[in-house]
Amino acid sequence: MTVSELSLDLDAPPCELGDNWCHTVYNLTKDQWLASSANWLVAKPLTIIMILVVAMVIRSLARKLIDRLTRASGGRVPTLLRPLRERAPQALGTLLSERRAQRAKTIGSVFKSITSVLVFGIAFMMILAELGVNLAPVLASAGILGVAVGFGAQNLVRDFLSGVFMMLEDQYGVGDVVDVGEASGTVEAVGLRITTMRDINGTVWYVRNGEILRVGNSSQGFAVAVVDVPIGYGADVGQATDILGRVASEAAEVEPLSSDVLEPPEVLGVERVSATEGIMLRTTVKVRPGRQWAVQRQLRGQIMAAFEDAGIQGPVMHRFPATEG
Incomplete structure (x- = not known):
């Protein structure tokens, strides 16, 4: 080997075959140490940054897709909820828009969290592999x-x-x-x-x-407001039933009950008879969800007032004489 060939071998960068980064850095710097470390100083950091950028882009696209699937517009069912079963009847479509939006938002939040964990978890594994960490253990x-x-x-x-x-x-x-x-x-x-x-x-x-x-x-x-009204044994059951139905129907057609009532009231008649409560008459009415208690109180008050005006007696409380002890 001639002196010129030996000097060429000494000046050659310590690069492996196919290591383009090593040759590129050596050609720019003529420094063997930088050339031999080019893979760690340049290639791996750029690869890690690329993995993170791609992961963030995929996560952003996935979140936008989830937002699109969970968005409700014009009262329509969000795309994400169409395969799922809804408990409420379709006839109450106007009352379901808020519930659908809240349900879709909650499910979308869960899917976003799962997507973030999966995407960044895979990115973390790829970074470890790029750093030469054995992933099997x-x-x-x-x-x-x-x-x-x-x-x-x-x-x-x-x-x-x-x-x-x-x-x-x-x-x-x-x-x-x-x-x-x-x-x-x-x-x-x-x-x-x-x-x-x-x-x-x-x-x-x-x-x-x-x-x-x-x-x-x-x-x-929907909910059902159940109104039980007691009358005494001496009252006319037929007259009381007629008044009950009339008052309940009239009250359901005016505010504040008309906005809560979904269907006309239904008079069921005598529900039970007992010594302490007398004769119990019952009427039911289908109302908006969560409004059954307010409707019950309103109807019960108006029906009791109508019974009092018509002279229908309520149940009589029997008093028992005190025993001498």
Whole structure:
């Protein structure tokens, strides 16, 4: 080997075959150390930045797609909710727009969180692979850790899954009046783990979704106002029934009840007879969800006033003589 050939070999950059970054940096700087480190100083950082940029773009596009699928316009059902079952009847379409919007927004928020975790999780794995980290032990450790966390946080996982299915099945939403067993009241917030309720006394209840075994929803679709009015044994049942039907029908046609009543009242007649309550007459009326109690109070007051004007007696309370002790 000649001296000129030896000098060429000494001056050649320590680059592997096909390492274009090494040759490019050496041609620009004529520095062997920079050339040999070009892969770590230039190639890998650029690749990592590219992975992060692509992940952020994919996440942004996915979130925009979810927003589009969960957007309700013109009273139409959001695209995301069309395959799902709705509990309320279609005849009450005008009353469902707010509930559909709230339900779609909640489900969309869940999907956005899941999308972010998946996209950035995959990006994190790709970055580790780019840095030369062996992913097999990492995935194995993550699997073991996941199993350990799963055993230690079974209640948390159960609460989360119950919250997801609750939202998908439209069991209840914010503003609904529900009975979940140990607590009942108006739903103030719905989360994947906790449902927040406030009862009639103002007490706030925090109920874990995984502990809810059954739900009674008084605000889904429509409600029924049940009005029971007692009369005495000496009253004319036929006359009382006629007055009951007339007053209930007239009251349902004027404000403030007309905006809440969905169908004309139905008089069922005598519901029960007892020694303490006398003869109990019952009428029912289909109303907007959550308005049954207000309608019951209004109708009961007007019917009782009409009975008093017509001279229909109420039940007589029997007093028993005190016993000498």
